[in-house]
Amino acid sequence: MSDEIENKSGYQTQSSETMNEYSGAAVGDVDYVRPAEIPEQDLYHGHTFLTKWVFCQDAKVIGVQYFLTAVFTGIVGLILSWLMRLQLGFPELAGFMTAEHYYQFVTMHGMIMVVYFLTALFLGGFGNYLIPLMVGARDMVFPYVNMLSFWMFFVAVAVLMASFFVPGGPTGSGWTLYPPQAILDGTPGSGAGILLMLISLSLFVIGFTMGGLNYLITILQARTRGMTLMRMPLTVWGIFTATVLAMLAFPALLVSSIMMTLDKVLGTSFFMPTILKAGEVLEYGGGSPILFQHLFWFFGHPEVYIVALPAFGIVSDLISVHARKNIFGYRMMVWAIVGIGALSFFVWAHHMYVSGMNPWFGFFFASTTLIIAVPTAMKVYNWILTLWRGNIRINTVMLWCLGFIVTFVNGGITGIFLGNVSVDVPLSDTYFVVAHFHMVMGIAPLMVIMGAVYHWFPLVAGRMLHEGLGKWHFWITFLGAYSIYFPMHYLGFIGVPRRYFEMYDSPYMTSGVGLNEFISLAAFIVGAAQFILIYNIIKTLKTGKPAGKNPWKANSLEWHTSTVPPEHGNFGERLPVVHRWAYDYSVPGAKEDFMPQTTPPSEVSNTEVEKT
Amino acid sequence: MSEQKIVDYEFKPGFKGMAHDTGSDQTMFKGVHWGKAMMWIFLLSDTFVFSCFLISYMKGRASTPVEWPNPSEVFALDAFGVPVPLLLIALMTFVLITSSGTMALAVKYGYEKNKKMCGWLVLATAVGGLTFVGMQAYEWSKLIHEGVRPWENPFGAAQFGSFFFMITGFHGTHVSIGVIFLFIYAYKVFAGHYENGGKRGWFTTMRGDYVEIEILGLYWHFVDLVWVFIFAFFYLW
Numbered sequence: 001m002s003d004e005i006e007n008k009s010g011y012q013t014q015s016s017e018t019m020n021e022y023s024g025a026a027v028g029d030v031d032y033v034r035p036a037e038i039p040e041q042d043l044y045h046g047h048t049f050l051t052k053w054v055f056c057q058d059a060k061v062i063g064v065q066y067f068l069t070a071v072f073t074g075i076v077g078l079i080l081s082w083l084m085r086l087q088l089g090f091p092e093l094a095g096f097m098t099a100e101h102y103y104q105f106v107t108m109h110g111m112i113m114v115v116y117f118l119t120a121l122f123l124g125g126f127g128n129y130l131i132p133l134m135v136g137a138r139d140m141v142f143p144y145v146n147m148l149s150f151w152m153f154f155v156a157v158a159v160l161m162a163s164f165f166v167p168g169g170p171t172g173s174g175w176t177l178y179p180p181q182a183i184l185d186g187t188p189g190s191g192a193g194i195l196l197m198l199i200s201l202s203l204f205v206i207g208f209t210m211g212g213l214n215y216l217i218t219i220l221q222a223r224t225r226g227m228t229l230m231r232m233p234l235t236v237w238g239i240f241t242a243t244v245l246a247m248l249a250f251p252a253l254l255v256s257s258i259m260m261t262l263d264k265v266l267g268t269s270f271f272m273p274t275i276l277k278a279g280e281v282l283e284y285g286g287g288s289p290i291l292f293q294h295l296f297w298f299f300g301h302p303e304v305y306i307v308a309l310p311a312f313g314i315v316s317d318l319i320s321v322h323a324r325k326n327i328f329g330y331r332m333m334v335w336a337i338v339g340i341g342a343l344s345f346f347v348w349a350h351h352m353y354v355s356g357m358n359p360w361f362g363f364f365f366a367s368t369t370l371i372i373a374v375p376t377a378m379k380v381y382n383w384i385l386t387l388w389r390g391n392i393r394i395n396t397v398m399l400w401c402l403g404f405i406v407t408f409v410n411g412g413i414t415g416i417f418l419g420n421v422s423v424d425v426p427l428s429d430t431y432f433v434v435a436h437f438h439m440v441m442g443i444a445p446l447m448v449i450m451g452a453v454y455h456w457f458p459l460v461a462g463r464m465l466h467e468g469l470g471k472w473h474f475w476i477t478f479l480g481a482y483s484i485y486f487p488m489h490y491l492g493f494i495g496v497p498r499r500y501f502e503m504y505d506s507p508y509m510t511s512g513v514g515l516n517e518f519i520s521l522a523a524f525i526v527g528a529a530q531f532i533l534i535y536n537i538i539k540t541l542k543t544g545k546p547a548g549k550n551p552w553k554a555n556s557l558e559w560h561t562s563t564v565p566p567e568h569g570n571f572g573e574r575l576p577v578v579h580r581w582a583y584d585y586s587v588p589g590a591k592e593d594f595m596p597q598t599t600p601p602s603e604v605s606n607t608e609v610e611k612t
Numbered sequence: 613m614s615e616q617k618i619v620d621y622e623f624k625p626g627f628k629g630m631a632h633d634t635g636s637d638q639t640m641f642k643g644v645h646w647g648k649a650m651m652w653i654f655l656l657s658d659t660f661v662f663s664c665f666l667i668s669y670m671k672g673r674a675s676t677p678v679e680w681p682n683p684s685e686v687f688a689l690d691a692f693g694v695p696v697p698l699l700l701i702a703l704m705t706f707v708l709i710t711s712s713g714t715m716a717l718a719v720k721y722g723y724e725k726n727k728k729m730c731g732w733l734v735l736a737t738a739v740g741g742l743t744f745v746g747m748q749a750y751e752w753s754k755l756i757h758e759g760v761r762p763w764e765n766p767f768g769a770a771q772f773g774s775f776f777f778m779i780t781g782f783h784g785t786h787v788s789i790g791v792i793f794l795f796i797y798a799y800k801v802f803a804g805h806y807e808n809g810g811k812r813g814w815f816t817t818m819r820g821d822y823v824e825i826e827i828l829g830l831y832w833h834f835v836d837l838v839w840v841f842i843f844a845f846f847y848l849w
Contacts, residue, residue, distance in 0.1 A: 033637070034621065034637065034638070036638070037621075037638045037639055037642070037643075038638060038639065042818060042819060044817045141646045141650075142646070142647075142650065144815060144816040144817070144818070209654070209657060212657075213650045213653055213654055216650075216653055217646050217649050217650050217653070220639070220640040220641065220649065221638075221639045221640065221641065221644065221646050221649050222638075222639075222646070223637060223638050223639070224637075224638070225637060225638060226637050227637050227638070228635050228636055228637045229634070229635040229636075229640070230635055231637075247653065247656070247657040247660075248656070248657065248660050250657075251657060251658075251660035251661040251663075251664055252660070252664050254661060254664075255661060255664035255665055255668065256664075258778070258782075259668065259778070262762065262774065262778060266762045266763060266774075267762070267763040268762045268763050268770075268771075268773075268774035268778075269763070269770055269771065269774065270668065270672060270771070270774060270775075283763070285677075285770065286675075286676045286677055286678060286769060286770060286771055287672070287771065288671060288672065288675050291668055291671050291672070291675075295664060295668065298664075578637070
């Protein structure tokens with residue numbers, strides 16, 4: 001395609017002698033970009049081990065700290081899922097496990113993966129590392145608060161993990177923690193377990209708020225010269241919108257945690273109705289369990305998009321870089337992200353269809369839920385159109401991206417089933433639901449995380465991850481994940497209920513047994529395959545191929561730092577000056593197939609540049 | 613970051629101009645201090661916290677099967693042998709709103725670099741806040757004395773005490789945190805930490821600036837505003 005119009009376009013590049021490689025500012029270019037509004041940021045450079053690596057104020061180190069802590073919780077969550085699958089597939093081998101254990105594993109797996117793994121990884125990990133680099137800032141705007149944010153998260157994780165060791169063990173009420181059962185005897189971990197869970201969640205919210213304020217203000221108020229909102233990489237847009245959602249959704253979680261803590265500790269009855277237990281009336285009375293469900297899902301549904309939006313943003317950037325094409329419909333992508341974010345606050349009650357509600361209420365929430373399919377579908381089309389006739393590199397990163405698109409479409413379509421009240425009611429609490437949300441917000445964002453790890457590891461560590469191992473990792477994970485979750489849709493259709501420890505003598509014992517064994521085997525293999533990545537990382541850190549500068553030939557600012565990996569302050573002497581969006585790949589007539597964001601107009605002949 | 617200079621930026625007219633200004637490079641809110649922008653967004657988040665509390669309160673009050681206590685009786689105070697409804701609350705509200713006024717003056721004198729006036733006014737605000745917390749403690753102890761507990765009360769629905777103690781307690785915590793910071797900031801103003809380019813903070817190593825007074829002021833006004841809502845929902849409904 002580019003051959004046909006190469007000579008008509010008139011785009012030519014000039015020599016780059018006058019250009020400063022990192023700042024991108026040539027002598028004649030100052031006119032295009034307004035002078036700096038913001039004075040140089042005052043940075044605290046750590047000089048002891050403690051201030052450099054432990055209580056560090058550098059967003060990049062904090063990002064890695066977040067990443068490693070989140071991965072640790074993720075591995076705990078993975079082991080819990082193995083134990084669950086062992087019980088479901090091969091109960092005779094899981095004799096050590098009681099029903100109580102099983103519920104506790106389900107609960108902790110869910111909470112860990114959603115909140116402490118995915119949220120912390122995307123926003124705390126990638127957010128911290130990438131935001132300042134991508135918008136051209138020296139660091140987050142409040143480095144000290146940022147450091148506190150990580151340590152608050154660390155304490156939250158420690159409290160969560162402590163609940164494994166208290167009498168009664170962790171809570172077993174399901175990750176939704178529905179009262180009244182969550183704090184009543186008979187539910188495993190209804191004593192110290194649930195209390196530690198609630199405290200940990202509150203700490204997480206406080207810690208996240210400190211980080212979230214940093215991400216928002218860095219993006220809004222600390223961009224470099226020339227970096228307009230519509231020149232920001234979509235990664236930044238995704239993380240930005242997700243952070244806005246988190247700032248508005250986590251309050252509901254905090255409030256419900258506080259209220260349930262009081263119900264548990266002080267014996268208030270916010271969520272507790274009159275309860276008969278073994279013929280005796282409990283002290284509780286007059287509260288509303290449904291109120292908790294509303295509060296929880298007002299947090300819970302935006303939470304899905306807190307995980308999904310950064311994934312959308314990151315995958316857009318990865319696809320664009322590795323297909324060597326500009327992202328199709330950039331503005332549409334931005335508005336889709338923002339639109340999905342706004343809509344996500346109006347759909348929460350679709351998690352509560354079976355709680356009972358006015359039919360018009362259900363109708364409203366079904367409508368808003370299905371409307372979300374519109375911007376999401378636009379995004380999927382745009383990813384495909386970005387790939388269309390691109391110069392696609394089928395490397396590990398691209399494989400993960402393609403895997404993401406397929407998995408996400410798959411999970412999204414089952415979401416349309418579940419968004420409709422009449423279809424949801426029979427499918428509710430079956431394995432169909434498990435399959436749906438694991439596909440759409442478990443595996444799909446995880447694929448993006450993996451792609452992002454292979455993509456940005458060369459920047460973080462300065463070495464390339466091994467491609468061969470990466471491809472093994474991808475194919476086992478991709479095929480394995482489908483082997484796990486595809487059959488679960490079928491299990492759901494025949495009516496197998498979720499969260500059951502054992503099927504006893506139900507009809508599912510005959511038709512579901514083989515499938516359950518197969519799913520469990522696949523789960524063991526997929527889980528084990530993740531350790532290929534860990535092995536790959538350790539091996540690469542020792543003997544990997546040096547990455548050098550900008551190994552993927554990418555445009556966005558994080559690849560144009562003065563050193564690789566970037567040091568504290570990110571950009572050396574002068575901050576970069578941005579002249580274009582991050583997606584100038586394969587511009588017809590250009591000397592190379594990429595144009596960094598810092599390329600000034602004087603480098604490209606016959607172009608008109610919008611003044612900022 | 614201390615002062616921002618906006619050189620050569622002309623705001624454009626109309627809706628399109630506003631969109632252009634918003635999406636322009638470097639900053640979205642031109643000339644707005646980072647800390648100030650942060651406080652506004654934090655307050656937005658905190659608004660959601662209090663909204664969740666108050667909406668839960670409305671839901672709890674609407675759905676409880678037992679009758680809700682009559683606030684003008686429960687919150688009445690005996691003055692010279694006559695029960696006056698809402699007397700204490702009126703005083704508390706008056707003190708808190710007045711402290712908002714002194715806070716606003718402190719911000720003004722801060723920007724005028726009038727160290728003495730600014731410091732005294734911050735101190736006055738802190739004392740106002742402390743008085744509020746003290747009166748709230750008195751109110752709590754009076755109610756507890758009358759047998760109101762988070763889990764029960766002699767006047768009616770048990771949720772009355774639950775919501776009352778939780779929400780006023782959460783608000784009181786906000787006020788107390790504000791008071792602690794007001795005292796610290798009063799010290800910092802008098803010690804001259806905001807002058808001559810600013811002294812570096814012990815924790816954050818960032819240079820001080822009078823804008824911090826305004827940031828704390830935003831928080832303080834917010835706490836007052838929330839009190840107005842709590843006042844309306846608990847005492848007047």
